[in-house]
Amino acid sequence: xxxxxxxxxxxxxxxxxxxxxxxxxxxxxxxxxxxxxxxxxxxxxxxxxxxxxxxxxxxxxxxxxxxxxxxxxxxxxxxxxxxxxxxxxxxxxxxxxxxxxxxxxxxxxxxxxxxxxxxxxxxxxxxxxxxxxxxxxxxxxxxxxxxxxxxxxxxxxxxxxxxxxxxxxxxxxxxxxxxxxxxxxxxxxxxxxxxxxxxxxxxxxxxxxxxxxxxxxxxxxxxxxxxxxxxxxxxxxxxxxxxxxxxxxxxxxxxxxxxxxxxxxxxxxxxxxxxxxxxxxxxxxxxxxxxxxxxxxxxxxxxxxxxxxxxxxxxxxxxxxxxxxxxxxxxxxxxxxxxxxxxxxxxxxxxxxxxxxxxxxx
Numbered sequence: 001x002x003x004x005x006x007x008x009x010x011x012x013x014x015x016x017x018x019x020x021x022x023x024x025x026x027x028x029x030x031x032x033x034x035x036x037x038x039x040x041x042x043x044x045x046x047x048x049x050x051x052x053x054x055x056x057x058x059x060x061x062x063x064x065x066x067x068x069x070x071x072x073x074x075x076x077x078x079x080x081x082x083x084x085x086x087x088x089x090x091x092x093x094x095x096x097x098x099x100x101x102x103x104x105x106x107x108x109x110x111x112x113x114x115x116x117x118x119x120x121x122x123x124x125x126x127x128x129x130x131x132x133x134x135x136x137x138x139x140x141x142x143x144x145x146x147x148x149x150x151x152x153x154x155x156x157x158x159x160x161x162x163x164x165x166x167x168x169x170x171x172x173x174x175x176x177x178x179x180x181x182x183x184x185x186x187x188x189x190x191x192x193x194x195x196x197x198x199x200x201x202x203x204x205x206x207x208x209x210x211x212x213x214x215x216x217x218x219x220x221x222x223x224x225x226x227x228x229x230x231x232x233x234x235x236x237x238x239x240x241x242x243x244x245x246x247x248x249x250x251x252x253x254x255x256x257x258x259x260x261x262x263x264x265x266x267x268x269x270x271x272x273x274x275x276x277x278x279x280x281x282x283x284x285x286x287x288x289x290x291x292x293x294x295x296x297x298x299x300x301x302x303x304x305x306x307x308x309x310x311x312x313x314x315x316x317x318x319x320x321x322x323x324x325x326x327x328x329x330x331x332x333x334x335x336x337x338x339x340x341x342x343x344x345x346x347x348x349x350x351x352x353x354x355x356x357x358x359x360x361x362x
Contacts, residue, residue: 009034010166012130012137017042017049018070024125026070029139031164036060037359039164043128045121046083046141046160047073048190050313053168056286056361061196063287065303065323068313074123078306079189082122083160084115085176086145086152087343088187088329092222094151098181098344105151117150121158122189136165147180154180156345170357177350184351185331185343191303191323192289194282198316202302202324203244208279209237209300211264215338216253223263223338235262237300240281247302247321259304259321263297263332271296278326286361293328293355296342301325328355 010033017028026044031037036054041047051064065080067073073080094105094113106117115122126141138161145156159175176184193199214235215223230236234246234254247259254260270277270293277298281288291298303323312318330353332338345351 010132010137010164012132012139014130017044020044020070020125021074026125027128029128029130031137031139031162033164033166033168035166035168037164037168037170039162039170041139041162042070042073043126043141044070044073045081045123046126046162047122048081048188051170051190053287053359054361061285062313063192063194063197065191065193065197065318066313072310076310078191078303078310079115079122080312081190082188083141083186084189084327085121085158085186086116086149086156086182086184087113088115088185088327089331090114090222091340092220096151096183096340098153098183103151103153113150120150121145121186126160136163138163152182154178154182154345156182156184158186160186168359170359172355172357174353175350176345176352177347178345179347181344181346183340183343184345185329186351186353187299187327187329188355189325189327191325192280193323194280194287194289195285197312197323198314200319201321202282203242203247203321204283205243205324206240206281206283207237207243207300207324208240209264209298210267210270210275210277211298212238212267213265213334215263215265215332217256217262219256221256221261223332225337227265227334227337230264235260235264237264237278240279243302243324257304259302260300260324261302261304263299263338265297265332265334266293266295277328280324280326281362288360288362289326290358290360291326291328291355292358294353295328295330295355296333297329297331299325299327299329301327328353
């Protein structure tokens, strides 16, 4: 039976989300407020399954890509809506070196490890608890990753807290602690389409990123080591820019990725919270998403590899460029560019981070 907590019209409820192939039961948690926000999150993968917001006319739509049932998420190749880790991104040949010691990680993406390997955080059933305070409702998810998981050293305890308030703000807090030096790079991988998840290409979305530099990548989609000023490039999003201006251009970086998929290095003001890290607007609906994050870099990914092979919610067949992701993380910064040493986690210094997604209309 569903259970529900009510607090000043902020609600959080729990219901069954089906049975995994392991025989375990997945749960779905619904967080809602008085302003028309309704977010559904599963303890399987920490996945944001649905996110309903109002447009400028007061009409509600689900603005994240996803599936109707848990079995589809078990098979999902795109990491739709999931928590990504232990390590977001690619590790070439799965070779990891920490403090002079080498580790061979599992390879799950041809010649590299992608997003933490096989059955990574996005495919785990997390332990869930709920709470409410005077101003928000919170879903807390916890997972223990054992020493040697996908080749990574250290027993690592992960915690992710999703909170919703009546200011239409979804906060995502990340925590990690280890008993052995290791690497951790976490992010949230929701695919947004502010016109509605089944609305097709996001070419008319306008994007702004508070970053003066981005990291070019080579033909194998690894950062080259260069920090390039965004001025006079297709990657200059310092002002609101329509995606359609460059997403199908012959810019070399766009061509390599089949769209956008680079690291942008957040400005100091964005990192300390004086301004946002990234923002997106959709003109027809008027919906706006503003991301604040304390992480030093951000990936804008425009669903370049979705190919029509997966049927999502409402029998929608998702296609290339049908959504975008804002992925704040800590691999890269303006001091050292992309360096795995930026992601090292030590027993004496646990990791914590917070990102806030604010929804409104213009």
